[in-house]
Amino acid sequence: MKKNKLMKLVVATMAAFLMFPIGSVAAARTDMVDVSNHNGNMYVSDWTGMRDKYGVKSMVTKISEGTFYKDYTAANNIATAKQAGIYQNGYHFARYKTAAQAESEANYAATLAKQAGLPNNAVLVTDVEATEQQYTPLTINDYNNFIFMSTVQKYGYRTDIYTSGSWMNNVMTVKPGTGWIASYPYVVGDKQWYTGNHAWQFSSAQNFAGTTAVGNFDVSQLNDDFYTGGQNTKPVNPVTPPATNNNQVANQDYAQNGTFTANTTVNVRSGVANNAPIVATYAPGQSLNYNHIYIVNGVVKGRYTSYSGQQRYASLGLIPGQSFGTRTTTTTSRHYTIQYGDSFWSIANKLGVNMYTLAVNNGKNINAMIYPGQTLSY
Incomplete structure (x- = not known):
């Protein structure tokens, strides 16, 4: 995390002594990359290069800081990582010194995370390394972190603490089996640090040579599957040729009757496939009565019968993601x-x-x- 005073000295010292790029060292794995406005908007090709050439399987993007800063790159970086099959997480740079401030920052961070498209059950980390916590007693820091994390969980996110190795259990408590700890050795070599925590951030100077990703990145080794949501294997490349109208079928469907009112222009297709021909549109404010729901590669479709007696499929929204209007249901059976x-x-x-x-x-x-x-x- 390209953050501030606590880490800058460590980064500068490490850079002065580092004799070769981290990417050439096999001991520490580049399992997870964290990004922010420092790295700009990431492309799908950046993530796929990291994934295929370096084994990256998880990302953490900055969401917010205090109650005053929203990272403008978060929504893009979550969306492009998702397209590349990289597990998405977020972090909040903590400025709180009191429990009330911690609660306010948690509500702020979680609300922005929802707006940015961070999926349910992702990890929303509290990044605790600022001067506000440096001069606060350990017991108060512990309580403030507890308030932040318990508040974030109410939004459907998992949570964790990021801090430096020197602060862990000195400035705040990081319980065994938890925590994302930053500590940068001069040369990684065969070192394996902080194996009792979820993750070890070992460099802020990773260069992903041979990919489209430009610049230096913070990288971490994962010691368990906490930051990959239980998926502890390298993601499979999700890019496949588009299916034809005849063989693209719903991933899931269920019986539901209801009325849908569009709040944006909605496409209506002749078949359930996402690439079936568009035969009509609904304008904002127009409504339709549907009799079945289909989900095709994340797109929610409502089936209805047209005036000519044909089955039509209107796009109602994305899962997880935005809705293209409002639904009033009458019967629901979901399996x-x-x-x-x-x-x-x-x-x-x-x-x-x-x-x-x-x-x-x-x-x-x-x-x-x-x-x-x-x-x-x-």
């Missing part, structure tokens, strides 16, 4: 059939629901085994 490679995280992210609630409502916990063909209710 999802587990597919090969699914996890509770991937299913929850696809459906836009809370991962823990999904598991509990089906008599399971998030670590339970699930199998293709089983049906989940939500």
Whole structure:
């Protein structure tokens, strides 16, 4: 995290002694990259290059700072990482010194995270390294961090603490098995630091040679699957050729009757596929009565019968993401059939629901085994 006084001295010292680029050292893995306005808007090709050439599987983008700063790159960087199959997380640069300030900053950060498209169950980190905490007693810092994190969780996010190795358990407490810790050795070599925490940030000077990503990046090694939502393997490249109208089918569908009123121009297609021909549009304020819902690669479709008796499919919104209007439903029966490679995280992210609630409502916990063909209710 390209942040401030606490880390600048460490970064400068490291840069002076570093004899070769971090990318050439095999010991520390570039599992996770964090970005902010310092890095600008990231492209899908940046993430896919990091993923395919360096094994990056997770990202953390700056969301906010205090209650006064919104990072203008967050929405783009979340969207492009998602397209590349990189797990998305966010962080908030903490300025709080009191519990009231911590609560205000948590509400501010979580609200902006929602606006930026950070998905449910992602990690929204409190980045604690400012002078406001440096001169605050440990017990007060601990309580303030607790207030921030418990408030963020009310928005459906998981949370964690980012700080430096020198501050951990000195300026604030980081419980074993938690925490994202920054500490930059002069030469990484075969060192393995902070293996008892979720992640170790070992450099702020990573260059991703051979990719379209330009500049230096903060990189971390992950010690568990906390920052990948339970997915501890390298993401599979999600880019596939567009399906034809005949073989692109719904990932999920369920019976629902209701009325949809558009708040933007909505496309109506002749088939359920996202690339089926557009045969009509609905203008803002116009309504339709639908009788079935389909979800095709994240696009929500409402089926209705046209005046000519033809089945038509209107785009109602995205999952997870924005709605293209408002829905008033009359009957709902929602089920999802587990597919090969699914996890509770991937299913929850696809459906836009809370991962823990999904598991509990089906008599399971998030670590339970699930199998293709089983049906989940939500």
